Amino acid sequence: MTSNTRVVVIGAGLAGVRLARRLGELGTPVTLVGDEEHRPYNRVLLAEVLAGRYAPEVIALPAPAGIVRARVTGIDRAARTVGCADGTRIAYDTLVLATGSNPVLPPLRGLFTPDHVLPEGVHAFRTMDDCLGLSKAVRPGVRAVVVGGGLLGVSAARALAVRGAKVVLAQQAERLMERQLDPAASKLVLRHLKDLGVEVHTECRVRDVRCVGGAVRSVELADGYVLDADLVVVACGVRPRVGLALDAGLAVHTGVLVDDELRTSDPHIHAIGDCVQHEGTVYGLAAPALEQAEALAGLLAGDGDSRYTGTRSLTRLTLAGSGSSSEAFDLAAFGETEARPGDDVVQLADATRGTYRKVVVRDDRLVGGVLVGELGTVGALARAWEGAEPLPSDGGPLLHLLTNDGGS
Template identity: 40%
Template sequence: MRLVVIGNGMVGSRFVEDVLARDHAGKYDVTVIGAEGCEPYNRVLLSEVVAGRYDLGSLTLPTPDHPRLTVLRGTAAAAIDREDRVVTTTDGSRHRYDQLVLATGAEARIPPLAGLDLGSGQLPVGVHALRSIDDAREIIAATLNSRRAVVLGAGVLGIEAASGLAQRGCSVTIIHPMDALMERQLDGSASSVLASAMPDVGIHPRIGVGAEAAIVANGRLTGIRLTDGDVVESDLLLVATGTIANTGLAAEAGLPCERGIVVDDSSATADTRIFAIGDCAQPPNGAMGLVAQGWDQARALAERLTGATTRARGTDGNGSDVVRVKAHGLDVVTMGICGGVRPDDPAQRTLSLSDPAAGRHVEVVVSGDRLVGATCIGAGQVAADLVAVYTRRTPVPSDPAHLLLTALSPAPAAVTSPESLPDDAAVCRCNSVTKADIREAHACGARTVDEIAQATRATTGCGGCKDEVCGLLGWLNEHAATAVG
């Protein structure tokens, strides 16, 4: 059968890898149509590239070398003919399919600010989004001659990008029209604690005020006028105001689209031969905007199409909604139920500890004997402990206040040693990689983080597990050396 995949990003490439790994019967010949001319790469870590903590080459994701796989890089799909079951590309070539998977992702949303002539298709010099490798290159180049930067939007990406620009030596103002930073994850109290910590790392927040216009002279940005009349001088604007799902191909082909391509729980569209996964899709329960959700969709669809399943990696019942902000000096972790808008559930108990002077805020949400949500700012070890409780569904103490005791203690909590970590404990939650998976890869010869990543995919998601993987790998190497001795 002819399986065509449109999109060669993080989710599309993962889907192809999963299909080929499961297609033992050789059912599919796979063609991938990717608009970008490079190998697939980890978009989640682009802000880390801006900050100088990763180089662009380290973001590359593996592409299977397989006789039934054809990858067309630098080739954009132009139209889908559902009746004839053909995808036409911009170079005029035609690709027939028996089944079609749309993994077209999303593009940066550029707000209609005065001064930005969006109709021209070209932004003024100094105005950037951060969605691709090319965007990251341009931003890094711009920081060489920029000292004052504005970031528009204080969601996760906006804060990470602001941190990256500050690391590059820019004085950064972050503008957010909502009442709270990261309002999907933080309520007003948590936002206030985070905002108070930002100036110490070179970021100056303006909350509850929006951007009204970009001030442009001779085609170059010079400042941003705010809705309260203030003008922030700037020679670099980074827009982080969300994304827009790439639904154009699907809509033109007559598939139902709303905020994304409408799909059912199995990622199927209204056309039973066409599926959509990742940022372009709109599943029944909504999209979280996290790569782990897209990877879960890719795995589930690969299993459906091939009829083959593999051993479930990890035993965690949740964890794909754990958010870690990758920002120097700003320690923010959230999970589950959090933020200012929550369901009114009398069965849930909320306990919090807020100490703005110390830059610390911890909140837990408990239902029955389970942790169903948490917010941690400036409390790294507490966050690590709570993530373990949340993802492993560990019963909480009868008095949930004990979950906050490590935050109250002047001494850090004891870190779980690799030796005492259960084999089924998730180490990389983006990819559901357990300690047992890493031990198995080590036993098969993986001795470096890169080799572990190649064997298990650990560290190839948000990157937040790299320290845990390094610690576990060090313990395994030491244990192996002792056994030999």
């Protein structure tokens, strides 16, 4: 790529910022366009801002200078320009979509006002503005209902409880974080939340958000049970933000379809991060987004061998302590945490200390694992999993990986 090639990146999240920084280091100038007023920040740490552990500036990303603050409204592929809400147009030779994802807002009765905005007291939990709005509203004794018991819902419920709120978490599935954790690990997460005073309802569906005078007052469950609420946090997951790609006529399934060069159906447009679907997979996690940014930086800087072939990603959640009433809680999960018939499973549990370690072995290879508390072994286990090398048949090294806290 020549030095005067115009690279425009839409989206100033983790993926977009990493790409812009890496290209800058490699001598390729970039125009980075972001639609949030705040400095780019690490979205993964928003729950710690809500919990009061970090100030917003602590999670700011070291972003390149000269970010264009604008909302992109359209892409003209023929003219190779992007149009912004303020009427300006930005020309590109290579365009990169790093538009991220939007929160899933389920079709609950009363969730939106007639103007299709969230009522007072109802919040998504995806952006810094969401986080700051919740931080302003939460106070000791406030009644908060968190809808959703996945990674985001658990993080939000814990943060609100640490701030003194009376929290109820409503999870439609049969256990917390069912996509990442096995039943035993989910029980430990449940115990941690209950120790913080969080009331957890599983296998329950929220049916109705009730408001009075434009402000939320309660949440009704499908069985008719009513939860009083001053705050409602909707944490039902995210979906790729693909509106610009669709409007531009790019190939989109669940996410924007890309190949191993992270190229869309238009050879002049690439995509990375949460908005992307690669080989049938939409990751929605930080590690794949950063790997995609690194791979694309190499490609755009002239490394013809740079490719993205997928990520074997590890989910990690750290709920830091905040005084004697809230001890730190760590968990990690990777690969397949549920065994198939014929798999070998090794488990180590200590109910007193609240720790749990489990790995699943198939055909002498480590295919997944979950750890709760004392994650000293997670590094070694993850390397064994990522390498996909056969394990020695005597099983000794596997037990060493499970018990050796020097492996991280």
